[in-house]
Amino acid sequence: MLTKTAMTAIETTDSKTAKFIARRNRLIDAAATLINQHGLKGMTFANVAELVDMNQNSLAYYFKRKEMLAHAAYMETLGRIADKVAEAATRPEPRARLNHYLHLVFAAQRGMRTGEERPMTVLTGMSSLPEPYRAEATELYQSVLRGMRDWFGPATQPEDLAVNTARAHVVLEGVLWLPVWLRFYAIEDFDRVERRMFEVWERGVAPAGSALVHMSFARATPPEPRQEVDIDAFLRAATRLINRDGYRGASVDRIAAELRVTKGSFYHHLEGKDDLVLACFQRSYETIARALSDAGAAGGTMWDRLSRALTALIEVQFSGDAPLMRTTALATLPATHRGEVISQSNIFALRFAGVIIDGISEGSIRPVDPLIASQMAMAMLNRAVDLQEWATRVGPARATAIYAEIFAHGMLPGAQSPAGAYAA
Template identity: 45%
Template sequence: MIPVILSSLVIRPLAGDSRETDWYSVAMDTFAPLDRPAASDQSPRFQQKRDRILDAAALLINERGLKGLTFVAVAEAVGLNTTSVTYYFKRKEMLAAAAIERTVDHLAALLEGAAAQPTPRDRVAHMLKAYLMQDGNARLGQARPLTILSDMRALEDPQRARLSEAYVHRISRGAARLFGEASDPLNRARAHVMLDGLFWSRAWLAKYSVGDYERIGRKLMQLFEHGILPDGASWTIAPPPRDPLPEDGGEITPETYLRVATRLINERGYRGASVERIAGELNVSKGSFYHHLQGKDDLVLECFQRSYGRFSQAQRRAINLPGTHRDRLAAVVGDLLDIQFDATFPLVRITALQALPTELRRVVLARSDRMATRFAGMISDGIEEGSIRPLDPLIASQWLTGLINSAHDMRFWAAEQPGLTEAAALYAHPIAHGLFAPR
């Protein structure tokens, strides 16, 4: 099915918004094709069935993670038998890789369209509009679904290495070039904030109707353009004192498993953090694993509970500090970025939750929403006292929660900066002042 651009989403901004970037006036061409079939696969019938299989695979990965992608489920979704599916993709890994590659191709096409715009503001506005339109059309069944890219890390090589390299060169660097030189550290931070702001929106956009996307787009563009601080304001990003993590003393304990599992989930996803790989990292047997723990799902749930506990503690430490709500928000950001960039024991990436069983996923999502709600309260109080820019607290809190959670992906970038404190301040700069403010 060729993606259809909904005319209902092409809406002019409301009166009185002239001081913001008119992101709805940015001209858009039609989307580039999602696939580049091989010369031997030019048959329309072959390509149509392949597209349907990839659509089903994308939806399954998005709903259940790579763990839930099976030939049986795909066959049922498209009305074929499993033998017919294997005619197009011999192994599940090949199908998953093709679904992810199709999304990388599509995102690269959106970035190419954005890069053709005259200014960084126009480029970001173009990318935001295109992304929201794609998401809205997909929800209405009028565009192909994009695959969540987080499970790319759960693939095995060579697919994992090939797709990771493609993402870095075509998406990460392509996004950084929207702002100027791709190697500039601030442009790399800007690119991450823009991309993860878009990617994370899929976690909370489902709470809204597609008809609300016009307003959501304007509010996200306000964050991209101005950040969360008023004009002329500043903040100091530095972690407050906190109790050190307990030492493991060299013994294998449930805490040891927790740390190793968290790191592997972040690096390899839920599926990649297998019992075999966790035990192998600690040079113990699978039997030893089950001696300490009941099962992998229990361990993963505990990883989320521990991470959310640390996140909540950072918020509560900051809430009790003196100063403005802007100062308290800066303390939370500094505290959590220090944890993420240090990488000794980071917060678990929330993208792993999609592979959890449904009941466990509800528990994790409920706690994530509580943390975002606490941020919304801090932001709302800051708006009331004038230390935070007037903005939508619910959208801004989800945006900020996602950017802190994904900051672990920037740990190698952070290690290239003069120090972790400097890295945190640089990463937080576009959050505070928007994507276009000079440092």
């Protein structure tokens, strides 16, 4: 039997441990709040300390460096996502797993809106973490994807694995992009938004039997070799590097080296790196505008036009030469610039919504919530850039069909059209 002194010592130790954990969690929550508001660059020891009313020396007792605190914030969020993925996996079949996971996500969003749940860190800046923090966070991130992939059943054939991989990526990106647009909805509407979002995941936007109509952008003729390059070449190279290596990895020196030009050529076109990121996003939105314009000019039903635009943009993402800018770069921008980029994204989401509304009116698109479906389309397109290696293994044409079919007819096994066929 423990003596009274021993019991007191244990209680004191437990109390100190509980206080340590509570204060550490408070710092992580403050870091999450600041990262979400100002990006990873905007989260500093000074503003974390100010937010929790603690001096910086005391903060360093819990986290010696800013990178350690940021890493803890990302790992906390990824751990909570992993827990939801594992809980959803206990359901008996794919539809129930997907439905339960989305319900858990909306419950968390509701709790964060009311202050009953701790904030979650937006993961867009994770790629900018230095090593070894980036590798640790990436491994947990990949385990989340593997868990989602397993929801859809055993992959006994390479084709099954390919489709399940695409499904997992679409689900995760849809959830990660959700807070960006869910903030425009009242908490009283969350149940309806959840139902409508699940409808798109379950059944897609196209009526059963509707085939994809494929469209490709014409390949540009390679320019003649010259000593300097134009701004578009800089933006394509920068987009590839930032998507792959994050903001830190895509230095001006590396961009210039890839293009085999002088560093001064960069500053001839752009004043600084934030300007570069903004210009890359602008180039991406011009590509989306071109896809919508070309798809509309080709005529046909609104579903024909929507599937043309989507397949063209997915193909652009899979090709790797001139992809769209990944939203992970948002975390590197100052808040004002980040708002500009998100506003532009919302404008194009509304353009997709307009096509969907017209398609519903004519009967070529299922009755779905166009505002929700359009944001899901934007998230799906954003994610595609991370699947370039997957697309190469599957084959570009087949990969484009598989990926577009998820939005067309839903992601549950058996929902897709045979072989993801294109219309003639």
